[in-house]
Amino acid sequence: MLPSPTGPCQTSSRSLVFGLGPSITSEDGIITGAKLPTGRQILRCMLAKKPGANGALSQFEATEGVLEQVRPFYKKANIPMVSDKRACHKMVDFVNANNKLRKISQAKRSSETTAKQLEKMECRLDATFPLWPPNVEKLIDNP
Template identity: 90%
Template sequence: MLPSQSGPCQTSSHSLVFGLGPSITSEDGIITGAKLPTGRQIIRCMLAKIPGANGALSQFEATKGVLEQVRPFYKKANIAMMSDKRTCHKMVD
């Protein structure tokens, strides 16, 4: 590759999170929309809340916060959910 050509070696202004796209922001900490949240939305929301992102919540507290945001979507769609403990373990896994 010639020095004047731009290629995949250059980085963009956003850092990428493998498999999740652009870097995690504080806006990812809130799940919005009219449909059931996707797995990607749930993971991005959890990563926005765990230590390392803002250092305020433990992993368990982060998953409980995400669960409370997801619960209304499932209730509105009349879909039964597992117990809180099992759901949090599945999110972590």
């Protein structure tokens, strides 16, 4: 057997999670980068904290932890954020929407409806996760 570029007997990619991409690792628990976080970063960070597992954080505690990581990005960009409670609800709703998509049975995953739902979720995952108020343009003093 020839060694692969990633090393002997290693696979070149992690296992995939339907509707999310590569499997969740502990590295996903930290949001990095120079831009406002995307939906994918928020979701992966939330899932890395494993809310509800024995000895793990509750979903609300995990959300607060993610929010503490996101807050500096918004502060650096000088963009106001919604209240902590509203931000936590938006993140929980987003995780629940993704969980609903991932619970679709294998038999129905190739249907046209599922493909549309997956495409819509992919757009949400790749877009900046909106934690700003609806009137943010009026609140930002930047001519």
